[in-house]
Amino acid sequence: MQTLSYLRAFDIYTKGGRAYLIYSFPREKEYFFRLKESTDFFSFIDTKGRLSISSFFRSAENPDTIKELSLSRISNEKSFLTYTKEDSHLRTHLYSALSSDGKKWKKTDAIPGIHSFGTIAPWYLFEKQYILYFGDSAIRIATSTDLKEWHIIPGSILKPRKGYFDQSTLRVARVLNVGDYIALFYFAKNKHKKLCLGVVLLDKQAPGRVVWRSESALWEQPDHWVTNKIHILGIVQTDENFVAYFKHGRGEIFAHTLRYDREVEFPYTKKKTQAKKEKKSPEKKKEDSPLVLKRFYDNPIIEPKRENHWEALATFNSAALCLDNKVHLIYRAQDHGGISVFGYASSTDGVHIEERSDTPVYFPHEVFETSKGKSTLHPYPVPSGGGWGGCEDPRLTQIDDTIYMIYIAFNGSQPPGVALTSIKVDDFLNKIWKWQTPRLISRPGQIQKNWVIFPEKINGKFAVLHSITPQVSIDYLDSLNPDDVLIDSYHTHQQYANKERWDNIVRGVGAPPLKTEYGWLILYHAMDFRDPNRYKVGAMLLDIDDPTRIIARCTEPILEPDEKYENEGLKNGVVYVCGAVIKDGTLFVYYGGADMFVAVASTPLQTFLEELLSSGKASFQNKK
Structure with missing residues (x-):
């Protein structure tokens, strides 16, 4: 020049x-x-x-x-x-x-x-x-x-x-x-x-x-x-x-x-190649099916607040717990830097939010969940769940007088892992956020997500469900003290029975198990290679005494990303469940829409379970 x-x-x-x-x-x-x-x-x-x-x-x-x-x-x-x-x-x-x-x-x-x-x-x-x-x-x-x-x-x-x-x-x-x-x-x-x-x-x-x-x-x-x-x-x-x-x-x-x-x-x-259509997409489910969750008409129930910088970008993937006939939500929130913390909200009827925190109730402070420290010398090449560090995707489980919270911990440098903390029920209800010091309970250096805790002991042991692929994998523990827990987990996203099923790619468990008269109700995330990049929700029942045994599994998704708030956000085409409760005979499912909003869908529990049982024998069992 x-x-x-x-x-x-x-x-x-x-x-x-x-x-x-x-x-x-x-x-x-x-x-x-x-x-x-x-x-x-x-x-x-x-x-x-x-x-x-x-x-x-x-x-x-x-x-x-x-x-x-x-x-x-x-x-x-x-x-x-x-x-x-x-x-x-x-x-x-x-x-x-x-x-x-x-x-x-x-x-x-x-x-x-x-x-x-x-x-x-x-x-x-x-x-x-x-x-x-x-x-x-x-x-x-x-x-x-x-x-x-x-x-x-x-x-x-x-x-x-x-x-x-x-x-x-x-x-x-x-x-x-x-x-x-x-x-x-x-x-x-x-x-x-x-x-x-x-x-x-x-x-x-x-x-x-x-x-x-x-x-x-x-x-x-x-x-x-x-x-x-x-x-x-x-x-x-x-x-x-x-x-x-x-x-x-x-x-x-x-x-x-x-x-x-x-x-x-x-x-x-990079040039984007148009994927060839292998087969015709599966037929769309009937909206009146008892297995299809009904969305709340005024979704989303939690949206980002610009005036609160910590939740100005996104609010999604909420855990849920029903205490004293009130639904308590711990939801993931992101600021514009992509750092995740947790906020709190509650509802007496399960759908209308009546209380919401102005400040985070839980935030990252350990080396495995914050970018502070030497670990930032080698940044992890991809974000975790759309974020660049912090606490992600909480799951809440109450056992006796303690509420345990499992969540994804990501420091922006190492692969995301699973962390565990807890809080006393009285402190939780009084909003005294005295959480136990968290610890990683997954092997450091491994990508681990979607772990849940059963809400009661099984055969005298605490039970952590950490994978459903290629088999249902549960670790039984004497204690849930984070210092005493380290679980090696193996999972795949490969198909199971055949390519004709809607859930031929299973991503992982959603909400913690819910105990019913028919078995443990499990909600899970899955995809269909014929309908790529769309997270859907399925349901299965596990045996009460031996939860590695699958009793029934839905033949169609119970929730798909069809609404605007599920397709226009940080990650389009996503419905992601982290919490579910049974309240007054109704199953309430709380999920993240497009990695930006919290929404809720529900269905009468009894008819849902009866339809799930009648859908046929589960087509993937625990491999012996």
């Missing part, structure tokens, strides 16, 4: 397959912003006329005080401008301006609480809100419905990583809208104090959730460059590459190509 040291460059953006450089001449008596145009993204020529923001800066700002600037398109008509200036105390402030026609601009005051460069995700709205990314140590987000008033979301979505190129302060470079993702490019310094460029992909369904992060720097500062004289002008997307533009020294402009196949292997660039 040619050297343009005689001009002052501010930003580079694309429109109609061309790149445009915003610049000015420093020695002009009147400050005008001009454009240079490029069709190959490297050679720029002058265009006629002056840019419309010229009048704005002549009347509202002194361009000499501008440090960084970014112009973003919001729609075909609207454009949004962000830029930084320093005050008399040399503190940076972020300002913005909005144009509805690309000609007239209206300036807003400095955005309170933001003292670094920031820019919005272009051509993008999340639930009618614009998303601004900023940060001078870690990357954070702010939201706005009108681009005037901004709400800063507590916490950060991206932090430095020890042992990587981005181990120190992170700063936003540019944000692009790329396919199914938001691409956020950021600056950081490596151990040699050199400036580096990194990138993360953010989920459009949850703009604070990191889907992918570059393992190495996309660009590193050349040895002869001076760090404090490097400025990013823009990053644009071509048909084959990304091109980053830098300004250095007295105004020299350089371009660096970021290639997909060598430097930026984004997941979204």
